[in-house]
Amino acid sequence: MEQEHSAPQRPQNECSTRSSSADLRNTPCTRGVGEPVCQLLWHLEECNHLLFPIGYQLIDQEDDDVGELRLVLHPQQDVMRHCESFILSGVHARKAIELFQSLCAVHRCVTLVELDYKIAMSKPLLSAIQGGVGVKRVHVYDFHDITWYYPALNHVVLSLVSTMEHVDELVFRKRHQGSISIVPLSSFSLNGAVATTLKRLDVADVNLGDSEVTKLITLLMGNDTMTDLAVGTSVCTFAGSKTSLGFADYLAKAKNTLRSLTLRSVGFCSAPYLARLVHTICKMTALQELVVDMVPCGREGTDIFAKVVGRSTSLRHLTVVLPPWWDRCMLNDVYQDPDGRFRSVRRWLAVLPHTDTLETLTLDMMGFLQDECRMLFLALSENSSIWKVTVHRLLEWGSIECACRVIRACDLAERVVISNHNVSPNSLSKLPTCPEVKAVTVYSHWFQTTLCDIRVAIGTLATCGHLRSLQMHLFDDALSNYVLTTLASCLVAPNRLSDVEVNLHIRLYNPLHGLQCARECPLIRAVSCNPNLNRITLRQFQLSEVDCQLLTDALRRSTNLHGLVLSGDNSGRFLQLLAPMALKNYTLLYVSLSTTDDSDDEMKILVEVTRRNRSLISRAARFVLGENRSPYCAAAIEFVSRHPRLVQVVMHKAAVGEERARKMIQRALESISSMDSFMMVVRVVKDHVECVRQPDGSTQLDQLNYDCWLHVRQYLKVADVLHDCEPVP
Known part of the structure; x- marks a missing residue:
């Protein structure tokens, strides 16, 4: 019966007619101690309709307290042409700015605001953010772009966040995590009230010069409220100087207050300093979560962080991974001595059976040999406190088969997740006998031999009924109609796949490029006919009219498909077909399209539908967990x-x-x-x-x-x- 009722887009009652911009601007905030939900939540759809021209969306998030709202940048902002000029003129833009100003000035429930360089060019919006009565969290996107393309805005943004008295969370992020800012920022200084009120600071994506790092550490030394900190290469590798303290000095000072620490580094630091950093972290008494995403340094590399597991009395969650671009050749350059590598691996073997505080562990196992894998999982089987272990990159000969065998023998299947295994010709034949592997990634250029080409690999994958996720990269030399048809047959065969991603790395002169535009693609028909899929990602596809209709019908029928990423020609036509039926869809949570067509109205519908559905999930989870039993969540x-x-x-x-x-x-x-x-x-x-x-x-x-x-x-x-x-x- 679920499809026969209207969606609860309001917590209790919503006016049957759409509120005007004047009505919304004059809506008071009713959020208080006795009533956590403001009446503004009755009108999120109308608010977002008006905010759309300036690239903003008003949402509630599952990580926030019930009733809290965020003013976030439109998820399709980077492909929407109108966002470049929204600050210039126009009646719709003016009404949107007026509503934005009212939301910040009146509503205590609006607690987080995002901005980027486009927003930083609008004085009315910056003034509204600065005067926000409830705004206590600010997220800044692509700050390096602000400094690089608009140097004058650097000071504007930093002055804004430094003068906001109630801000306790400040995050600087990149939209595209794969990019690395090589040139350090020439100016990055946080002063004023924010220096003493911050509880969370994330500068992991910001590259700073030594002088700016010194200023940041000085700020941190004067702060007694920080509980959540994420830093990047320039900060976590800063050992200090004769006149300035290093990052480890700050950690020693914050040992009783810091609860979450993220170290993300793409640069090397000295082995003695890394040892000092780890020694300091071991002594932190409040630290519950540690994320290490850095290149290995010294003889022990990142395995030195196993010491923290053995010595910390508070650590609950630990992640130790290498950057995604780090490969086996780089690893071999660091670990030239196999015996030294084994000695570092033994650190994990010594501490994992005995820790009684650690609950989750995520570990990059690149370089772990077959015997080392076996011993690691045996050590995990002796532990009773760790309830979830996620392992990355079991790439060495025999490692994946050995790992699965031990997981099976020690009854670890409910506790261990093998994350996205990269299939090689060496491990392909073992895959059907490894039911513990649920997610795989295949690159066609790894399968170019006569004995094991990409078609053989696809045929083997078709026999692996245990797979839940498949990510396929097909490069130009492997692309043909026959390969696409073979892959389509694999996807329509009986399987348990819930997540399919296919990336075509295709050149314009490939004959397949023109054929795709003219007729139905067998791969798109295959994913459209699979009712079990939760997520579909298709990149660089040339969609025909039939393809667009097939995908639209799949979304209309499916009760599972909640994520869709689609890039390629004619995705605008797909959006036109999808938008009219999207309002009746209560499954979609995320849609990303590469369309540059004039399709703002259709995109507006899709953005609001996914916002509504994510809100339903968040509220339903609160009800299930007993966090909130109000009609707002029960509905x-x-x-x-x-x-x-x-x-x-x-x-x-x-x-x-x-x-x-x-x-x-x-x-x-x-x-x-x-x-x-x-x-x-x-x-x-x-x-x-x-x-x-x-x-x-x-x-x-x-x-x-x-x-x-x-x-x-x-x-x-x-x-x-x-x-x-x-x-x-």
């Missing part, structure tokens, strides 16, 4: 109880397996199924339903037996019971 679970993403969120937050998460969701649904529980959650009654008896003895509502009530209940949802909300002035 959501009835629309997304079967959504695969809801299961994932519950698994993550409750630290349980898939089966347990599904049972928790079912129990939450059953908790509002009876007459009394339903009437209580919609706030019609306080304790139970009791009707006045009629003189004629006719049957009253509270006299219905349970089966009769369930028959009524299947046509009734929490969102159907309307409540009065404050009239908009």
